[in-house]
Amino acid sequence: MQRAEEQIAHLTRTVEDLSEVVARQGREIEVLTRRVAMLLEREAEREVMGGGTIPLADQKPPHW
Template sequence: MSDITDRLEEQIAHLTRSVEDLSEVVTRQEEEIVTLNRRVHMLMQREGERDSSGGGAVVLGDERPPHY
């Protein structure tokens, strides 16, 4: 009976550590997602401002840039 108890306690300790590790990963990913969302929002704002000012042509698909 003690052998089973020891194995179960070992498994519980391993699972507890795994959950803690995964929680840290999720927390880091959440922070990265927040940062990336901020950057995307900032870039969209800049692009919107550039579009409204009429500057900054964008090459789409197979379209050749003007210098060809």
């Protein structure tokens, strides 16, 4: 019985650790998503100011 309790305690700790990792990664993904959106917006503005006709973010890739 003690072995099972030790196993459960270990598994509980592992789940808590993994939960913390997932939460941290979620926050990092949110930050990176905002940064990518900001960079795409800046690049689109730069292309428009440079006289481009269609912003790169709105163009279809060549294979489409």
